[in-house]
Amino acid sequence: MISFEHFIIEDGSPIYSQIVRHIKQGIIAGVIQNREEMPSRRLLSALLGVNPNTIQKAYRLLEEEGIIESHSGAGSWVTVNEQQIKVIRSQLLEGDVRALVKSMKQMEISKEEAARLLGDIWDGN
Amino acid sequence: MISFEHFIIEDGSPIYSQIVRHIKQGIIAGVIQNREEMPSRRLLSALLGVNPNTIQKAYRLLEEEGIIESHSGAGSWVTVNEQQIKVIRSQLLEGDVRALVKSMKQMEISKEEAARLLGDIWDGN
DNA sequence: TTAACCGTATTATAGAACTAATACGGTTAA
DNA sequence: TTAACCGTATTAGTTCTATAATACGGTTAA
DSSP states (O other): OOOOOOOOOSSSSSSHHHHHHHHHHHHTSSOOOOEEEEHHHHHHHHHHHHHHHHHHHHHHHHHTTTTTEEEEEEEEEEEOOHHHHHHOOOOIIIIHHHHHHHHHHHHTTHHHHHHHHHHHHTTTT | OOTTTTTTOSSSSOOHHHHHHHHHHHHTTTTSOTOOOOOOOOHHHHHTTTTTHHHHHHHHHHHHHTEEEEEETTTTEEEOOHHHHHHHHHHIHHHHHHHHHHHHHHTTTOOHHHHHHHHHHHOOO
16 A cells, blocks of 8 residues: 655645645655555545545546556556656656756756756755 | 746646746846836736736736836836845745755655756756 | 445535626826 | 826636535455
């Protein structure tokens, strides 16, 4: 069973999106692996303190992307192969970096300053 | 009069937020300067193809932050000093980098890989 | 077998974001 | 002065997000 230990709802984006992203991040990190069991909708909604329908929406989106499989009455499991993991990785990681680079270039930040800023903040200011 | 030439509505965030951000990015880049005139609500709503009320909300938020001043019947102008620009800069730039770093650490990306990825994408893949 | 879980579905409600239409009074230039 | 712009305000309707309550049938282990 995968863990939601450090999951907290924080940014302004939809909760179901945050859950989808959390799962994808776990898969990229290797913390969540193929064939692992997902917590049930009811359990996860109780753990996170959100509505079961919100969890259902997140799971439905993950299922549409082929990242999990659900079987009525039984439960849901992660179903990813190496190819999918590569796709998810570029979706999340490269997508984020591309957005930051675009934003920085609009602010006319130099490549050197960008690299320095990333390093500084990585080490904790 | 400040320009909205390259402004396009794209991500899923509220349009008024995107407008506020666009103005702030322009101020950081020096493209938008103190005492410059803002386009009128009606003109900008026509240019962007969005509702005047959406522009009004963006301008109200900018006014509440002290970034612009509006005068009924006359128009709106940018009102920023060096101190404000520094605050805006750290709001946007550092905020973005912090979010990326947090996300990358959750994905268990190394600092070296992060730096390499930033450099690669900066140069265009 | 049956109780306790599953996934799935439906209906209703509420707030935020956005659109739409309209109105009022202030400013400014012809 | 007056027409053409300003900022500002109000009311109404739609879509999306999320909550809430409930129901139905499938799976599984005691």
